[in-house]
Amino acid sequence: MEPKRMRIAHISDFHTRRRVPGHPQILERRARLLPDLLARAVAEIRSHDPDVLAVTGDLVDAPFYGMDDPQMIDTVRQDLQMLRDILDSVGCPILICHGNHDQPDAFRDVFLDAPRDLRIGDHRFVTFFDDEVRDNQAERLGEQRDRFEQVLNDNDPTPQIHIQHYMVWPERNEGYPHSYRESVDLQDRTASSGKVLLSLSGHYHSGQDVTRHGDTWYATARAFCQPPHPYRIYEVDGNTVRQNEYAVTAPTMGSALLIDLGLLMRTSERIIPALRDRPVVAIAPTTSSSAFESETDAAEAHLRDIGIELASILYRQATDEDRTTLYNRAGTVLGMDLGTSILISTDDAEVEAARKAGLDARIVSWDSIGQTLETLT
Structure with a gap:
């Protein structure tokens, strides 16, 4: 039977x-x-x-x-x-x-x-x-x-x-x-x-x-x-x-703010409201080091504790793909509208690659990051 x-x-x-x-x-x-x-x-x-x-x-x-x-x-x-x-x-x-x-x-x-x-x-x-x-x-x-x-x-x-x-x-x-x-x-x-x-x-x-x-x-x-x-x-x-x-379909991200993780760690509480208007995607280098992974995870936890929720972290791939390709892939994977998203970085090469992908990319100095973010509110 x-x-x-x-x-x-x-x-x-x-x-x-x-x-x-x-x-x-x-x-x-x-x-x-x-x-x-x-x-x-x-x-x-x-x-x-x-x-x-x-x-x-x-x-x-x-x-x-x-x-x-x-x-x-x-x-x-x-x-x-x-x-x-x-x-x-x-x-x-x-x-x-x-x-x-x-x-x-x-x-x-x-x-x-x-x-x-x-x-x-x-x-x-x-x-x-x-x-x-x-x-x-x-x-x-x-x-x-x-x-x-x-x-x-x-x-x-x-x-x-x-x-x-x-x-x-x-x-x-x-x-x-x-x-x-x-x-x-x-x-x-x-x-x-x-x-x-x-x-x-x-x-x-x-x-x-x-x-x-x-x-x-x-x-x-x-x-x-x-x-x-x-x-x-x-x-x-x-x-x-x-x-x-x-x-099950994941929600799309839409218009996002992309910013260096190092810059985010230097933000003050008074500009946190500027980081709540749209999803925030941090940019970080990639390494296999467990110490780096631990430090990056701790940074995400700290930002979450002060009210900054990261929608994603975009890890740069050193050799596998160029930065413009990475941004295009992120747009597809995350459902991010590159045409209305903003990138803020201290790195000229980062800004150039982001512009090639269609982002509104802005170069800033370490000292001007707060002023730049305040203009987004």
Whole structure:
């Protein structure tokens, strides 16, 4: 007798920052919009009446420099609790695992009751909690490997659906390792068991459409943090899985004020009103230094404390693209109207590149920044 039909919702990789300071260095990750976008997605998912929701990791964008810092861990915990409150409104069981950007202790505190092995209808859902081990590559070790072997070898014939953050199949390790180090072995063990109908992953932001490999269907959700902010619904019918993808549209930014982060840090309270009339996008250099990332995140938190909310931070790419291209991309990604947006900088090259992109770009000195901003009120 074939199992009954099952409808599974799947969403992944939020990379949220609400209380966690800063913005991701990858422009497309709309971390500070995520709570609102997620609330809308959950409402839509609920309307699809799924039997279960799978959330495959990277709920928050915890900076790696703060993974062992008690204050940062508490901040991550607060963001995770906020996300849990949103997810809990979906109206169906939730299967959830942590990703490499989720501080694992904070995740366990908030999702202590996350199901590990749960039967829903005619299917058995098994969630794995794996970690990156060496060279940023995940491995299924210890208790998680033991659980994997146990569910594949026990006497329960119920069709299984596996949930994990990292990719089992296909291998995607270009630029960054997204697959398990032992992914081929995991595939072989899955195939030889004949028990796993569907395997769901996150982590690889480009995603992988549901595809049958042997007798198992594999799918990797595209990252919800990046446009078009997608989520999926899978229809499981016997041994067949069909996928539909939906998206939540982010609000456009419109006319913005772009300004060097260093200049913003020199502003006085009397000109803060000038920075509330339109979205503010800070401009900062890009570096892989954890010290720089920490300093930039602290600057964003300070500005937020004094009433300046940054809509985004535009990190200059030193070699990958010229500045004019970067501004054009920012206009597309952020929904920014370059023709009505203003850039203020002390850098002649910055101003020239911005003008080529169509912005109203103005050169200022360190001493005249306050006067320039006051003229915008």
